[in-house]
Amino acid sequence: MVQPKILCIDDTLEARVLVRRLLSPRYHVLEAQDGLRGIEVAVNTQPDLILVDLHMPHLTGYEVATRLKSLMPQVPIIALTADVTDHVRERSLASGCDGYLSKPIDPDTFIDQVQAFLAGEREELKDDSFRQAYQQTLVARLEEKVRALTQALERNEKLYEQNLRLLKKAQRRARLLEAGARVGHSITSILKLDKLLNATVDIICDEFDFYYAAIFLVDENREWAVLRAGRGEAGQQMIEQGHRLWVGGQSMIGTATHLGQARIALDVDRETIHFKNPLLPHTRSEIALPLVVSDQIIGALSVQSTQEIAFDQDDITALQTLADQLAVAIDNARLLNRLEKAHQELVRTKTYEAIATATSEAIHWVGNKAAPIPGSVARITEDVVRYVGMAHALLAVAPPNLRDHKFGQLLAEAAKKAREQGTDLPALLAELEARPLKRLRRTLSLESIFEDLEIIQGSAHAILDIKEDLIGPARQRKLEIVSLPDLLQDTLTSMGIPAGIVQTRFASDLPPTQADRVQLGRVFINLIKNAIEAMERVQDKNLFIEARQADEPGFVVVEMTDNGSGIPPDQIDKIWVAFYTTKGNRGGTGLGLPACAQIVGQLGGKITVRSEVGSGTTFSVFLPAAK
Secondary structure (H helix, E strand, O other): OOOOEEEEEOOOHHHHHHHHHHHOOOOEEEEEOOHHHHHHHHHHHOOOEEEEOOOOOOOOHHHHHHHHHHHOOOOOEEEEEOOOOOOHHHHHHHHOOOEEEEOOOOHHHHHHHHHHHHOOOOOOOOOOHHHHHHHHHHHHHHHHHHHHHHHHHHHHHHHHHHHHHHHHHHHOOOHHHHHHHHHHHHHOOOOOHHHHHHHHHHHHHHHHOOOEEEEEEEOOOOOEEEEEEEOHHHHHHHHHOOOEEEOOOOOHHHHHHHHOOOEEEOOHHHOOOOOOOOOOOOOOEEEEEEEEEOOEEEEEEEEEEOOOOOOOHHHHHHHHHHHHHHHHHHHHHHHHHHHHHHHHHHHHHHHHHHHHHHHHHHHHHHHHHHOHHHHHHHHHHHHHHHHHHHHHHHHHOOOHHHHHOHHHHHHHHHHHHHHHOOOOHHHHHHHHHOOOHHHHHHHOOHHHHHHHHHHHHHHHHHHHHHHHHHHHHHOOOOEEEEOHHHHHHHHHHHHOOOOOOEEEEEOOOOOOEEEEHHHHHHHHHHHHHHHHHHOOOOOOOOEEEEEEEOOOOOEEEEEEEEOOOOOOHHHOOHHHOOOOOOOHHHOOOOOHHHHHHHHHHHOOOEEEEEEEOOOEEEEEEEEEEOO
């Protein structure tokens, strides 16, 4: 017997241990130490009951209960808390809980209370004002989080505005300061790191008329300043050679990245810590400016000139402003790069989860369909052996002419084969002889064999149907111009629907669509079949099919409206999920509608649904009109 699953969400280890100790003899107990983990465990395991502590950090038990109730409305959620404030029970019920248990847990009554909730006991919220108050609390929590995000954005905006003010102040100065503003404006609009670095060194040299510019970035171990961008052929050659300078070493870049201070060499021949680069023989003066973000040195900017004493205070001010802006731009580019990688990893993770879920569902579904086959085969085999045994017994007392008849010879060969397969025919016949005729009729009949064959045939057809639903949309499409009225009429004729059920209306100005006729026909067959099945219990069945130009320009729409049982609101979104079916034991693979959506999506269209329980359902298939 499968034990019911109970999930305990509590940030206190002692509470979880006590729950596990009390319930584990009778139930399968799952645990989660915080709200987010609890929601993940609940979605993945689908427990029969959830116990949730109301006071947890980050995501409170009230919020957890609200989220879980929206995900699994049929699962009872019970508040388990030491909170003794007024109306805590009402607040928990308003959040979505179905009951309330107080801490400390009473071992004498706890198991019975849990069993009662599993058996269907629920507490009701009689005062709706608590639900309104809880909704206001949720809104307030959301406002608080939005306010925190807004403040963070405002801080970033203030930092950006501060940089702009520095830039505007620099623009009021001489030509070099104006050039610095143009450089800053150019680099802050570039978000790809490599493009940003290469563009910066080119712009600096072009705007300021300098001999050479380069950007070094400190490596992860903060040991080396690695050249990432350099002007011209010299810069490219050094990058290919893996040029780097030791942080804190005997070079201007090494000193700037170590101390976080600018270094200026107005005459490189007299500068003791200047790195003499053979690829830059004409350098006479150099300035190295650290790139700093939030007090962290991320690299340095090197600017070199062929003139001695080439840098005055205006140059230093403009270049320092540029270095500050460059550091922010580099940091933004890195943040964007990390964000893109995180997004890719998230997409990859979600894709793997979807594939794993679909694969598991497929295996489970096929296993359920194949499960009756071995039992049916075993029963058929047993019945056939019994028939062969009885035939063998009759042949033993039959006249010689019957034993020599070809039918008799075949039966004798069958009995011999059964013995070779390990059947003890004498024991089997003795068992059958011991049974009265009335009992033999109940034990052995062709009707039971035919029933088992029908079970095997039904399982085989179901498995073959799922193959078509899975593989059909992936087949290579043969696109052609398709007349929707002709295709719909041919589909209805081929399905043999009784007269009087289906009514059609096709617009006279309806343009054709471009599609694979076979695949699009499968879409309409599936939707019509679903509509007929939805009207199974309706006495006066009515399916109305209309094809017309859609309100959205460039599209046509086919609408199928039935007067069936309708789809409950909580199932509307689930019908597009693979292996989900509303037909219960009446069949259905749960792949028909997902396959339809995939086929129509491949054509550039979409499927929408409107439904009202007890009134009927309308499926709308939007397709691009052929040009």
